[in-house]
Amino acid sequence: MSTAYVVVTIVAAAMTAFSAGSAFLRAAWVVKPIQDYGIPDSWLPWLGAAKAAGAAGLLVGLAVPAIGIAAGIGLVLYFTGAVITVVRARWYSHIPFPLVYAAPIVGALALGLAA
DSSP states (O other): HHHHHHHHHHEEEHHHHHHHHHHHHOOOHHHHHHHHOOOOOOGHHHHHHHHHHHHHHHHTTSHHHHHHHHHHHHHHHHHHHHHHHHHHHGGGGGGHHHHHHHHHHHHHHHHHOOO
């Protein structure tokens, strides 16, 4: 296991956990765009739970690689869905936001699979 893999995985998990916490706490900068995209407020706890589970899975994946790979794939699919949602809502200027969270996850997946 390389140092780069561990660092990128921890950064990806921390960023995803931050995103989950923002959803759980209903931060205004999260809630307003979600509403603008047409997503019901009742989905926020579920979206937060998915991200929290993914963040935990990335960390567990440091010890059990199969779980980390599954969590990484799940999170990539999650953030791909976020990009699709933003595009469908025609908020093109918001496309970079989910990509910023997805980038370290893709990096962790790539480094994990290369190891």
